[in-house]
Amino acid sequence: MYQEYTITVFSENHIGLLNRITLNFTRRKLNIDSLTVSESAIKGIYKFTIVVYCSKQTIINLVKQIEKQIDVIRAFYLTPDEILHQEIAMYKIATSALLETNEIEGIIRQFNARILEMTKGYTVIEKTGHKAETQELFEKLQPYGVLQFVRSGRVAITRLKKELLSNYLRKLENKQSVLV
Amino acid sequence: METLTKEKTEVQKDKSIRVTGSEALLMALIAEEAKIIFGYPGGAIMPVYDKLMDYELQHKLKHILTRHEQGAIHAAQGFARVSGKTGVCFATSGPGAANLITGIADAFLDSTPVVCFTGQVYSHLLGSDAFQETDIVGISMPVTKWNFQVRRADEIPEAVAKAFYIAKSGRPGPVLIDLTKDAMLNELDFSYKKVDKIRSYIPVPETKQYEFEKAVELINSAKKPLALVGQGVILAGAEKELEEFVDKTGIPVASTLLGLSALPSEHPLFTGMLGMHGNVAPNVKTNEADLLIALGMRFDDRVTGKVDTYAPNAKKIHFEIDKAEVNKIINVDVAVLGNIKQTLPLITNLVNENCHEVWSNSFIPYKDEEKRRVINKELYPYNGKISMGEVIRNINETLNGEAVLVTDVGQHQMIASRYFNFKNKRSLVSSGGLGTMGFGLPAAVGAKFGAPDKNIVLVSGDGGFQMTLQELGTIAHNKLPVKMIVLNNNYLGMVRQWQELFFDERYASTSITSPDFVVLASAYGIKGEHVHSHNELVEAMQRLWNCDEPYLLEVHVAKKGNVFPMVPAGAPVDRMVFGDEK
Numbered sequence A: 001m002y003q004e005y006t007i008t009v010f011s012e013n014h015i016g017l018l019n020r021i022t023l024n025f026t027r028r029k030l031n032i033d034s035l036t037v038s039e040s041a042i043k044g045i046y047k048f049t050i051v052v053y054c055s056k057q058t059i060i061n062l063v064k065q066i067e068k069q070i071d072v073i074r075a076f077y078l079t080p081d082e083i084l085h086q087e088i089a090m091y092k093i094a095t096s097a098l099l100e101t102n103e104i105e106g107i108i109r110q111f112n113a114r115i116l117e118m119t120k121g122y123t124v125i126e127k128t129g130h131k132a133e134t135q136e137l138f139e140k141l142q143p144y145g146v147l148q149f150v151r152s153g154r155v156a157i158t159r160l161k162k163e164l165l166s167n168y169l170r171k172l173e174n175k176q177s178v179l180v
Numbered sequence B: 001m002e003t004l005t006k007e008k009t010e011v012q013k014d015k016s017i018r019v020t021g022s023e024a025l026l027m028a029l030i031a032e033e034a035k036i037i038f039g040y041p042g043g044a045i046m047p048v049y050d051k052l053m054d055y056e057l058q059h060k061l062k063h064i065l066t067r068h069e070q071g072a073i074h075a076a077q078g079f080a081r082v083s084g085k086t087g088v089c090f091a092t093s094g095p096g097a098a099n100l101i102t103g104i105a106d107a108f109l110d111s112t113p114v115v116c117f118t119g120q121v122y123s124h125l126l127g128s129d130a131f132q133e134t135d136i137v138g139i140s141m142p143v144t145k146w147n148f149q150v151r152r153a154d155e156i157p158e159a160v161a162k163a164f165y166i167a168k169s170g171r172p173g174p175v176l177i178d179l180t181k182d183a184m185l186n187e188l189d190f191s192y193k194k195v196d197k198i199r200s201y202i203p204v205p206e207t208k209q210y211e212f213e214k215a216v217e218l219i220n221s222a223k224k225p226l227a228l229v230g231q232g233v234i235l236a237g238a239e240k241e242l243e244e245f246v247d248k249t250g251i252p253v254a255s256t257l258l259g260l261s262a263l264p265s266e267h268p269l270f271t272g273m274l275g276m277h278g279n280v281a282p283n284v285k286t287n288e289a290d291l292l293i294a295l296g297m298r299f300d301d302r303v304t305g306k307v308d309t310y311a312p313n314a315k316k317i318h319f320e321i322d323k324a325e326v327n328k329i330i331n332v333d334v335a336v337l338g339n340i341k342q343t344l345p346l347i348t349n350l351v352n353e354n355c356h357e358v359w360s361n362s363f364i365p366y367k368d369e370e371k372r373r374v375i376n377k378e379l380y381p382y383n384g385k386i387s388m389g390e391v392i393r394n395i396n397e398t399l400n401g402e403a404v405l406v407t408d409v410g411q412h413q414m415i416a417s418r419y420f421n422f423k424n425k426r427s428l429v430s431s432g433g434l435g436t437m438g439f440g441l442p443a444a445v446g447a448k449f450g451a452p453d454k455n456i457v458l459v460s461g462d463g464g465f466q467m468t469l470q471e472l473g474t475i476a477h478n479k480l481p482v483k484m485i486v487l488n489n490n491y492l493g494m495v496r497q498w499q500e501l502f503f504d505e506r507y508a509s510t511s512i513t514s515p516d517f518v519v520l521a522s523a524y525g526i527k528g529e530h531v532h533s534h535n536e537l538v539e540a541m542q543r544l545w546n547c548d549e550p551y552l553l554e555v556h557v558a559k560k561g562n563v564f565p566m567v568p569a570g571a572p573v574d575r576m577v578f579g580d581e582k
C-alpha cells in the first residue's frame, strides 16, 4: 500500500551529504515531494525533513540505507498521524486588486493569512498550513490575479515520545571505540 | 566543503613536524601500515609521486605502476581479498580518477576495503572546468562507503585516518579521498592519530540477548537446518569459528560464490555452492529446509532465484553486520546483528551437539544425480575437445588445493568456482556482485603482492582477458610469478550460453576473435604455450607450475560448452536444469 511518509534525518555535515541522501531516492525512481534542510537545535547538526509517497517495504529499506551513510546520525520515518507539520506559502497580488474589492480582505481573514508587505504596486500575503490549505487559498486568490506563488517544503515535529537528540548524541559519544 | 570533525583537532606542537601535504599523505600511509600502493601518475597528483620516489628509495613504501587505473583498483582489490588488509591506490584527476570507477563499484558490491587517493586541480580552479577537472567526489558517491575532498593540507592526516577506519571497519567498502594540488603542496604541522570512532557511524551494531536465545532455540529444535555461508565469514576472519559451529551442530553447509573457501571444499558437511550455477543438493535442500542459518550473506538474487518461492518451509536466522541487509530481500525470524567472529562462538557454546544424519544423507542422491548428469562429463570428457572443468581438475590434481584461485567473469568463472578444491581460507578472488569482466588479470597481480608465498592461478576467458590484458606489462615488469590460464572458447561464452538457451540460438556479437595469447605474452617476455589436447594439458600444467616465472597457458576448450546445472533467471532454486533434458 502506498502512503505518505515523512522522513527525518539528523546528520553531522550537510554539504555532499544531501547528494548522498537523495541518491537513494533517484536509484529507486522515487519522487521527493518536499525537502527541507536546516541546522537543528544543536549546532553543527543538520535536520532534513523529506516527504515521500511509497510502500512500507520501500520506506523501511530506504531509511536503513540513509541511516547507513557515515555522516548520518539518525534517520527515521513517520506516518501522517505521528507528526505535526506545516508549510508556508507566499502570494503576490496587485495592490490595485486588493483595493478594488472587499473580497480579498475577507478571504485573508477567513484563511487566517496575513499581509507581509504592501507597496503601491503589489501586496504579499503569507499563509502557513497544510498543503491543501495553502492550495485552497491560492485557488481563491487566483481570480483576482496571483502574480507569484511559492510554497516551502514541509517542516515537521513528531508527536511520539522520541529520545531527545542530545541524549542520543551523548550515548553515541560514550560508545566504545571499534577497531575493526 | 564540510569540516572533518566537530572537535577542533589540537595539533601538539612538540610532537608534530612541518611537512608538505604530499609528505603527510605518505607518512599517514606508513602509519596505517599500507606499504604497497597500486597506481598511475599524472599532472594533478605529481607532487605526491615526487615525494613517493624518496620513500621508495628508502624502502618505506612500494608503488606498483599498473598499465591502466582500472588495473590499479582491481589490483588493490585482489591484494585486499587475499591479505585481509586494506588495498590502496593512487590516480590522477579527471581521466585517471574516472578510470577507477568500475573497480570502486566492484569493491562496493563485494565489500572490499580499499582506499583510493585521487589528485584534483588547484582548489581555486574547482568548478571552472579546468584541465582534467572532474567531479570525482560526485561521480563516486553512489559507489563509495565514504568519500571526501581535501582542500587544505592540514586536513590530510585526519582524512586519511578516517578513510582507513571506514574502509576496514564494520562492513568494509571502498573510500575515495580527492586531494587538490594545493593541499599536496602546502605545508602543515604533521602529527598522526588513528581513528577508532566516529560519532555518527556505528560499524558493528549491538547484539540483542533475546535474539541469541531465539537463535539457539531454533537451531536446537530444527530437524532440517542448512547453513548458508557468505563472504561475511571471511571478512570477519571467522573461518575457525564457522568450522567449530558446524562440527558441533552437524549442520550441512552451503556457500555463496564469495563465501567459498570459508570452509574447505572437502569438509564432510560442505555441500557445495548456492545459486544460479551452484550445486543441486544445496539449492534443492534450501526449499526443503526447516531452518536457514544465513552467515554473513545477503540473499543476492543470483542466490535466491525467485524470491516468492524461496525456502518456503524454513525459519530464518540472519547473522549480519550490516543492519540494512536484514529483511531487505528475505524476511527473517531472527537477526543476530554484530560481528560474526564474536556472535557465532557464543551460539556454538549454547547449542546442543547434534549430527543430523538422516537430513545430511538426504543430500546424497542429489549429489549423485549431479555427478552422473553433469560433473563426470565436465571433469572427464572422454572424447573431443578439452572441457573447462577438466582444466580445473588438472589444477587440483597438480596442486592439491595449495593455490589461490583468481577468476575473471563468465563461464570459466562458474566452472572454476564449482570445481576448484578450496583448501585454505581466502583462496578465491572473484568479482561477485558486479560481475566485472577484466577483473581477473589485475586482481591476480594484486593477489600476488598480497600473498607472495602462495601460488596464484588466474583462470580467465578469452573475452575478459582482453579487457585488461595490458596488465601483462605489470606482471612482466615486476617479474611476478602469476600463473595465467586463458580458457579460450572463441566466444563470450556466458552470453552465448544464454543466447543458446533463451534467445533461439541467435549468437549476436558473441563470437570473438582473439590474438594468439601465447605470442602476446611473449611480446611481454612472458613464457607460455598452447594446449589443444587432453595429454598436452597434463604436461603443460606441470611446466606451468615448475616455472618460477610468470607463465601463460592458452587452453583451447570446447567452443560451445555450457555451464550446468542452472537455475534459470527468475526460477525457483529447486528447479535446476541439467542440460541433458529432452
Ligand SMILES: Cc1ncc(C[n+]2csc(CCOP(=O)(O)OP(=O)(O)O)c2C)c(N)n1
Residues within 6 Å of the ligand: B408, B409, B410, B411, B412, B413, B435, B436, B437, B438, B460, B461, B462, B463, B464, B465, B487, B489, B491, B492, B493, B494, B495
Ligand atoms: C565489463 C563487462 N561487460 C560485459 C559483461 C557481460 N558478460 C558476462 S560474461 C560475458 C562473457 C565472458 O566471455 P569470456 O571472457 O570469453 O568468458 P567465457 O564466458 O567464455 O568463459 C559477458 C560479455 C560483463 N560481465 N562485464
Ligand SMILES: [Mg+2]
Residues within 6 Å of the ligand: B410, B461, B462, B463, B487, B488, B489, B490, B491, B492, B493
Ligand atoms: Mg570465452
